[in-house]
Amino acid sequence: MAMTTRQRARLSKIIQIVIFVGVIVAVVLQVDWKILGDNFFAFDKLGPIFPELITVGLKNTLYYTVISFAFGLALGLLLALMKMASFAPYRWFATGFIEFFRGVPAILVLIAFGYGVPTAFPGTSWPQPVVVMVSLGLVSAAYIAETLRAGLQAVPKGQIEAARSLGMPAWRAMVTIVIPQAFKIVLPPMTNEIILLTKDSSLAFILGASMAQYEMTKIGRDGITSLGAGITPLIVAGAFYLVITIPLSLIARKFESRSARTKR
Amino acid sequence: MSDNNTPTTFKASGVDIRGLHKSYGDNEVLKGIDLEVKPGEVVCLIGPSGSGKSTLLRCVNLLEKPNAGVIHVGGFDATDLDVNLDKMRQKVGMVFQQFNLFPHLTVLQNCTIAQTKVLKRPAAQAQETARKNLTRVGLGDFGDRYPDQLSGGQQQRVAIARALSMDPTLMLFDEPTSALDPETVGEVLAIMRSLAKGGMTMLVVTHEMSFAKEVADRVIFMDGGVVVEQGPAKEVIGNPQQPRTQDFLKRVLDPTHVEIAE
Numbered sequence: 047m048a049m050t051t052r053q054r055a056r057l058s059k060i061i062q063i064v065i066f067v068g069v070i071v072a073v074v075l076q077v078d079w080k081i082l083g084d085n086f087f088a089f090d091k092l093g094p095i096f097p098e099l100i101t102v103g104l105k106n107t108l109y110y111t112v113i114s115f116a117f118g119l120a121l122g123l124l125l126a127l128m129k130m131a132s133f134a135p136y137r138w139f140a141t142g143f144i145e146f147f148r149g150v151p152a153i154l155v156l157i158a159f160g161y162g163v164p165t166a167f168p169g170t171s172w173p174q175p176v177v178v179m180v181s182l183g184l185v186s187a188a189y190i191a192e193t194l195r196a197g198l199q200a201v202p203k204g205q206i207e208a209a210r211s212l213g214m215p216a217w218r219a220m221v222t223i224v225i226p227q228a229f230k231i232v233l234p235p236m237t238n239e240i241i242l243l244t245k246d247s248s249l250a251f252i253l254g255a256s257m258a259q260y261e262m263t264k265i266g267r268d269g270i271t272s273l274g275a276g277i278t279p280l281i282v283a284g285a286f287y288l289v290i291t292i293p294l295s296l297i298a299r300k301f302e303s304r305s306a307r308t309k310r
Numbered sequence: 311m312s313d314n315n316t317p318t319t320f321k322a323s324g325v326d327i328r329g330l331h332k333s334y335g336d337n338e339v340l341k342g343i344d345l346e347v348k349p350g351e352v353v354c355l356i357g358p359s360g361s362g363k364s365t366l367l368r369c370v371n372l373l374e375k376p377n378a379g380v381i382h383v384g385g386f387d388a389t390d391l392d393v394n395l396d397k398m399r400q401k402v403g404m405v406f407q408q409f410n411l412f413p414h415l416t417v418l419q420n421c422t423i424a425q426t427k428v429l430k431r432p433a434a435q436a437q438e439t440a441r442k443n444l445t446r447v448g449l450g451d452f453g454d455r456y457p458d459q460l461s462g463g464q465q466q467r468v469a470i471a472r473a474l475s476m477d478p479t480l481m482l483f484d485e486p487t488s489a490l491d492p493e494t495v496g497e498v499l500a501i502m503r504s505l506a507k508g509g510m511t512m513l514v515v516t517h518e519m520s521f522a523k524e525v526a527d528r529v530i531f532m533d534g535g536v537v538v539e540q541g542p543a544k545e546v547i548g549n550p551q552q553p554r555t556q557d558f559l560k561r562v563l564d565p566t567h568v569e570i571a572e
Contacts, residue, residue, distance in 0.1 A: 207373055208410035208469075212424035212476060213400035222427055226414050 085276025095269045095279055103262035104286055110178050110247040110261060111290075115240055117183030122190030129195050140191065147188035153249050155181045160253045174259050178250045186243050193239065197232035198224055230302075237298035241291045262286055322349035322511045323384035323401065323479035325370055330379035332365055339365045341535040343379070347480075352512045354522035354543065357532035358558055363515045366532070367484050370513065371402045384479055400428060403473030407485040409465045411457040417444065417468050418453035421475045429476065436475075443471040447501050463494025470501055481505065483514040519562055523547045531555045 049057070128140035147155065159181045164171040172180070201224045209219035248263035260268075262283040269279025325347040332340040339362045347353045355363040368374040370381060372388050372395055381388040386398040412420050421440035425431045431439070444450050447467040457465055466486055473481060483502065487495040499521050506512055506525050516522055522529050522543055529546040531539045531554075539552045550556045561568050 202410075204406060204408055204410040205412065208404075208406065208412070209424075210396075211371055211373065211399055211402070211404035212472070213396045213428045214424060215396050218427055222423060223412055227412075230414070 086278055086281055088275035088278045089282070091273050091275035092269070092278060092282060094273060095265055095282075098257075098260075099262060099265050099279075099283065099286065102258065102260055103265040103283065104290075106175075106259060106261040107244065107247050107287075108290065110175065110182065110250060111240065111244045113179045114182035114186060114247070115243055117179060118186030118190050118239075118243070121183065121187035122194055125187060125191035126194035126198060129191065130198065144188045144191050147185050148192070152182060152185045152246050153252060155185055156249055156252060174250070174253050174256075177253060178247065182243060182246055182249075185246070186239060189239055189242075190236070193232050193235045194228070197228035197235075200231050201227045233298055233302055237294060240294060244290055244294075245287060321477075321479050322509060324349045324351070324382075324511060325480065325513060326380075326382040327366075327370070328380045330366070330369060330381065331377045332362075332369060332374060333377055339535050340369070340376070343532075343535075343537060345530065345537070347511060347513055349479075349511055350509045351527045352506045352510075352514070352525055353528045353530060354526040355513065355515045355530050355532060356517070356519070356522060356558075357538075361532040362535040363532045364484055367482050367513060367515050370482055371399050371404055373404075396428070400424075400476055401479050403470075403476060403478035403481040405466070405469050405473055405481065405483045405486045407488050409457070409462070409469045409489070411465055411469055411472070413457050415456075416453065417449065417455050417457065417460070420457070420468060421472045424472075425475055439477075440471070440475050443474040444468070446474070446504075447471045448497070461494055462490045463497045466490065466494075466498045467501055470498075470505075474505075480511045480513070483512065483516070485515050485517065487516070487518060517562065519547055519559070531558065533558070 125140045125143060128136040129144070131137055131140075156177065159172070160174070160177045163177070205223050205227065206219050209223040210216070214222065247261055250259075250261055251264040251267060263280070266280040266283030269275070270277055273279060325345065327343055327345040330340050330343040330345075331338070343362075343366055345353075345366070355366065357363050365374055369376050370383060370388070372381075376389060379389065383398060384401050386393055386401075388395070388398060411417075412423065415423060418437065418440055421443060422433070422436040425436035425439060426433055429436075441450060441453065444453060447470055449464060449467055449471065452460065452464065452468070457468065460468065470486075486502070487498050490498065495518070499518060502512070502514070502521070503525050514522075514526070524543075526543040528540060529543045530537055531546060531550070531552070533554050539546055539550060539555045546555065547559060550559055
């Protein structure tokens, strides 16, 4: 039986939808909702982790993320400029730093600073939040540096030439002409970086800490053992990560569409 | 459009280039160029692509660093290692083939940014200067637009206004109409013609032979990194002496009758 191209496309779409719905129905029918509910959605037993999950956990998650990002951004910009520098040792240093901190797991960096600093310098010990922010800051700086470098280099060379030909010194051309244009280019990957950092702040759990320094994942993990609600506390903690990251994406998208008009 | 009938005169400075050499690796692009542009003079650089004319132009304000030779622009020795290049470039306007307007700034801001950040002019004075020059190029009402809202010809006219807003004593044009749609070439050439009439010193790399013939005081034909022939515009273009110049002009002026050598 002959079908037109349009009919065939329509049939193919219908088949895809049927398969998709079928898979979902099959999964839903197979799930043991009673056990799942007791272990994942026992919200009635969560009383004890509130309000600390928000007043302490959410607050600390945000705090670690924001400070780490600020540190990472400043260091990342410095590294990006070093990587583009004409003085070779700067480039070597930046390359080494970036490859190292981008290549090792963040959790190792946390452990290294958490246990390494007091060992290397007996008598000194950083407060846990400082260890978290320095470690995550160093790791994110490596990623941010590469993002920024790509963004700065994506600005056409003619822009710098035009700025210099108007008598702008190199730093002025960078600040007034290149960086504002690079900002628009790096906004999407930068949003990614903040979201990754938000989640990486959960790694702080491996460093023992006092209650006041707990972030959301740590509070959720402790809730698993103490509340008898299965992993429901972690599910709720996960939901609060989305409370941070989704608005962040929305803001970034808004920014993007607003600056899209003046791009190119 | 461009002729706003107010006669404008410019302060002018000349260019003096001696023994200019420029290489990229083993590739010698400029092989000893001597070139003089007197204050108020309009000089057109013509020649096949790859002849080094754009490189020569970009050496004048040191966007390209020469390997040897001396370049005097205005009162500056541009090749002196201690010269303040930024100070010198303030006096040398440059117009690029690809316009290179700042896309994140409005047309007006494109024309004020260097005035306020480099010359430290107060904002009001900078805007007044910018508006005057935008009017001069026929775009007085376009100050609030962004570059990507303009046609190529309009963008290039803004680029000229941007350069003029610094009150340069010399203007460099690097193939200013090569990236334009044919119907917008004329508006840019008209602005340049009026600048020339106003006494601006101009060094223009161009393929517009009729413009060169009409506006230029002198035409310089370059090929293979050397000056092959130079002289009054009408003579070089109308009655070229060197075979290479003759061949080039024949190809440019009558492209439908070029014969391919077997």
